Amino acid sequence: METKVAAEKRQGMSTKKQLKQSVRDHISGYLYISPYFILYGIFGLFPIVYTAFISFYKWDILGTKEFIGFQNYQSLFTDPTFWQALGNTFSIWVISTIPQLFLALILAFILNQAFIKGREFFRLAVFLPNITSLVAVSIIFGAIFGEQYGILNYFLSFFGIEPINWKASYLGTHFAISSMVMWRWTGYNAVIYLAALQSIPKDLYEAAKIDGANKIQQFFMITIPMIRPMIIFTVILSTIGGMQIFTEPLMFSGAGGGASKQGLTLTLYLYEEAFVRNSFGYASAIAWVLFVIIVLFSVINLFITRRIQSA
Amino acid sequence: MVKQHRMKVFFIMLFCFFLLVGVAGCKARDASGGETKDGKVKLTIWLWPGMGIEDQIKQYAKENNIDVDIQISEFNDVHNNLTTALAAGSGAPDISAVEVKGIDKMKANPEHFHNLYDLGAKELKGDYLEWKWKQAETIDGKYLLGLPTDIGPQAMAYRVDVFEQAGLPTDREEVSKLIQTWDDYIKVGEQIKAKTGKALIDSPNALYSVIEGQSGEKYYDQKGNIIVKENKNIKRAYDYAMKIIDKGLATKVDQWSSEWGTGMTKGDFATLLAPAWMMTFMKENAPDAAGKWDLAQIPEGSGNQGGSFLTIPKQSKHPEEAFKLIKWLLSPEQQLVTFKESGNFPSTPGIYENEDFQSVTSDYFNGAPTAKIYGEAAKRVKPVLEGPKSIQIEQIIGDAIKRVRDGKSTPEKSWNTAMKQLDRELSR
Numbered sequence: 001m002e003t004k005v006a007a008e009k010r011q012g013m014s015t016k017k018q019l020k021q022s023v024r025d026h027i028s029g030y031l032y033i034s035p036y037f038i039l040y041g042i043f044g045l046f047p048i049v050y051t052a053f054i055s056f057y058k059w060d061i062l063g064t065k066e067f068i069g070f071q072n073y074q075s076l077f078t079d080p081t082f083w084q085a086l087g088n089t090f091s092i093w094v095i096s097t098i099p100q101l102f103l104a105l106i107l108a109f110i111l112n113q114a115f116i117k118g119r120e121f122f123r124l125a126v127f128l129p130n131i132t133s134l135v136a137v138s139i140i141f142g143a144i145f146g147e148q149y150g151i152l153n154y155f156l157s158f159f160g161i162e163p164i165n166w167k168a169s170y171l172g173t174h175f176a177i178s179s180m181v182m183w184r185w186t187g188y189n190a191v192i193y194l195a196a197l198q199s200i201p202k203d204l205y206e207a208a209k210i211d212g213a214n215k216i217q218q219f220f221m222i223t224i225p226m227i228r229p230m231i232i233f234t235v236i237l238s239t240i241g242g243m244q245i246f247t248e249p250l251m252f253s254g255a256g257g258g259a260s261k262q263g264l265t266l267t268l269y270l271y272e273e274a275f276v277r278n279s280f281g282y283a284s285a286i287a288w289v290l291f292v293i294i295v296l297f298s299v300i301n302l303f304i305t306r307r308i309q310s311a
Numbered sequence: 312m313v314k315q316h317r318m319k320v321f322f323i324m325l326f327c328f329f330l331l332v333g334v335a336g337c338k339a340r341d342a343s344g345g346e347t348k349d350g351k352v353k354l355t356i357w358l359w360p361g362m363g364i365e366d367q368i369k370q371y372a373k374e375n376n377i378d379v380d381i382q383i384s385e386f387n388d389v390h391n392n393l394t395t396a397l398a399a400g401s402g403a404p405d406i407s408a409v410e411v412k413g414i415d416k417m418k419a420n421p422e423h424f425h426n427l428y429d430l431g432a433k434e435l436k437g438d439y440l441e442w443k444w445k446q447a448e449t450i451d452g453k454y455l456l457g458l459p460t461d462i463g464p465q466a467m468a469y470r471v472d473v474f475e476q477a478g479l480p481t482d483r484e485e486v487s488k489l490i491q492t493w494d495d496y497i498k499v500g501e502q503i504k505a506k507t508g509k510a511l512i513d514s515p516n517a518l519y520s521v522i523e524g525q526s527g528e529k530y531y532d533q534k535g536n537i538i539v540k541e542n543k544n545i546k547r548a549y550d551y552a553m554k555i556i557d558k559g560l561a562t563k564v565d566q567w568s569s570e571w572g573t574g575m576t577k578g579d580f581a582t583l584l585a586p587a588w589m590m591t592f593m594k595e596n597a598p599d600a601a602g603k604w605d606l607a608q609i610p611e612g613s614g615n616q617g618g619s620f621l622t623i624p625k626q627s628k629h630p631e632e633a634f635k636l637i638k639w640l641l642s643p644e645q646q647l648v649t650f651k652e653s654g655n656f657p658s659t660p661g662i663y664e665n666e667d668f669q670s671v672t673s674d675y676f677n678g679a680p681t682a683k684i685y686g687e688a689a690k691r692v693k694p695v696l697e698g699p700k701s702i703q704i705e706q707i708i709g710d711a712i713k714r715v716r717d718g719k720s721t722p723e724k725s726w727n728t729a730m731k732q733l734d735r736e737l738s739r
Contacts, residue, residue, distance in 0.1 A: 061394060062397055062398055062420040063419065148562070148574070256706055259709075259710040259712075260710075275394075278416065279739070
């Protein structure tokens with residue numbers, strides 16, 4: 001009797017063990033991936049959800065929250081400053097990103113040519129601006145674009161051009177900020193394009209050559225379609241980055257974006273609302289609207305760049 | 312069975328989560344003081360550059376056998392980080408510096424700070440300027456958020472070389488006598504412009520903020536109502552700024568830009584309306600101009616610009632020790648030391664007559680008796696009551712002036728734009 005029970009027990013234990021083993025594998029699997037999800041939950045997901053939550057409140061973070069429903073969103077859409085900031089953001093994005101991507105493509109194409117010696121050096125050189133401190137870059141560009149002692153106005157004076165007050169005008173400010181973005185990101189995109197270029201099989205070009213295609217035809221008929229996924233990737237990345245441009249305008253125009261708000265971008269406006277005016281509810285509403293804008297804009301860009309193939 | 316194991320997984324994940332939160336919590340708690348291994352009290356202190364009190368804090372720590380951790384960050388960052396830490400409920404220091412405009416924001420929620428009256432600040436009240444003390448007090452006078460550090464009485468710094476070139480007197484007494492009113496000031500500017508081609512002042516905004524501060528009331532009346540549109544002095548200050556722009560007597564550089572420092576060195580502008588703490592900044596940013604600047608009085612009375620407080624956030628575990636430190640650090644004797652070291656002007660009038668104080672001169676300012684000049688200015692200060700929206704109002708009108716300066720708008724249009732922005736701001 002006793003042995004029977006013991007045997008049953010043993011059997012039971014062994015099936016229990018077996019089950020445990022498979023479940024254990026599951027557990028260890030979950031454990032392996034848990035650090036990412038836990039960290040993401042705390043530092044990624046929670047702030048996003050919480051931002052949505054407080055965008056329905058009026059809150060100066062030190063005092064108490066007051067529920068006001070959609071009022072933050074309502075006043076946002078009638079807020080002239082918001083539309084101005086949106087316009088500035090798009091303007092800076094267009095001035096910086098479109099030439100930047102073309103330039104990066106040309107740069108990558110040149111770097112990929114066989115006749116270039118010391119390719120590693122050039123590759124490093126074009127990437128270097130990307131790892132410099134953003135604040136340092138902004139201070140130096142701020143000095144370059146200075147009205148009175150800026151080096152750019154100094155050079156322009158050789159051509160008889162009167163000093164331009166870059167910081168005061170819309171176009172000047174947008175141009176200066178865009179030039180910072182371009183300086184910093186052209187090389188980065190060029191390196192991505194270069195990697196894509198090197199993955200194109202050589203025989204495609206050889207076949208094209210035999211068929212009598214010239215270099216330009218090769219570029220448009222082979223190169224561009226082959227690196228299309230990378231072009232889409234860079235367009236979306238620079239859309240996301242460009243919509244969130246912050247440090248450059250902050251350093252160039254100050255927290256308010258300048259006297260005519262000529263340098264006020266959406267993120268800068270968000271920052272000003274949150275940390276200067278302490279209206280965190282309103283700032284959260286801006287953050288969510290910005291999110292929607294980025295998604296919409298990325299989809300539009302995706303749609304446009306998809307058509308590259310037919311070009 | 313499976314259900315049970317799922318529960319287990321869940322609990323393990325939950326455990327990991329709490330572990331992480333616990334670790335994070337420990338870190339945050341570390342930020343606000345605590346004790347070191349050998350049981351010494353440790354005080355964390357937040358300051359911004361140029362406050363000139365770090366060495367004295369270290370000296371105090373050594374003499375009183377405590378540990379201090381002085382963390383210096385940019386002016387705006389100190390205020391932003393403090394606000395965030397107070398809201399989060401952890402991470403605030405034991406002592407934090409707060410500037411006068413910042414303290415007006417904090418006064419709306421005094422419960423985030425230790426009431427210094429509870430720690431024995433009442434007996435110190437007589438040592439400090441009354442208006443300065445009031446700035447850190449809630450309107451009902453029951454709550455004191457901070458002890459005063461320095462004040463910012465204003466004087467006029469002027470370039471001796473430019474004045475000489477323009478055929479003007481260069482002696483500081485004579486300059487003060489020559490420029491008695493703002494109209495005199497503009498007249499002098501016209502002479503400078505005609506003879507040397509240089510500007511009178513760095514920025515029309517600086518002139519605006521000095522004049523608006525001279526009348527005793529600025530954006531708020533004594534009851535805390537906003538009176539921007541009713542206060543004639545604001546429009547008067549604006550009109551003087553417009554006059555200066557119209558006559559071409561101001562440069563186009565922004566204050567605090569790198570070009571400003573260059574202009575300060577080269578003497579592109581003949582005068583600079585400088586609060587006392589500006590002296591430190593000028594020495595650091597235009598060291599090559601040493602001996603070329605001198606100091607005189609500002610026409611029509613001085614105002615106060617800036618100045619700060621040391622506060623003890625509620626999160627501090629050692630409010631008594633922290634209070635002892637700031638009580639010592641901001642005592643008249645120690646403020647005198649600070650002034651000698653860095654030029655930050657004391658908020659304790661008791662030492663203004665002190666011989667040791669009066670004899671302070673500055674080589675940078677052509678040997679000017681800085682203590683006497685700023686002491687004189689401090690007596691002429693009409694205290695101004697700031698409010699929670701002062702910063703925004705200042706920004707709105709300041710932008711209006713800049714738009715005219717940059718040729719982007721006309722004086723009237725720009726003012727109307729500003730008033731519209733103001734209405735929107737106040738309606739929120």
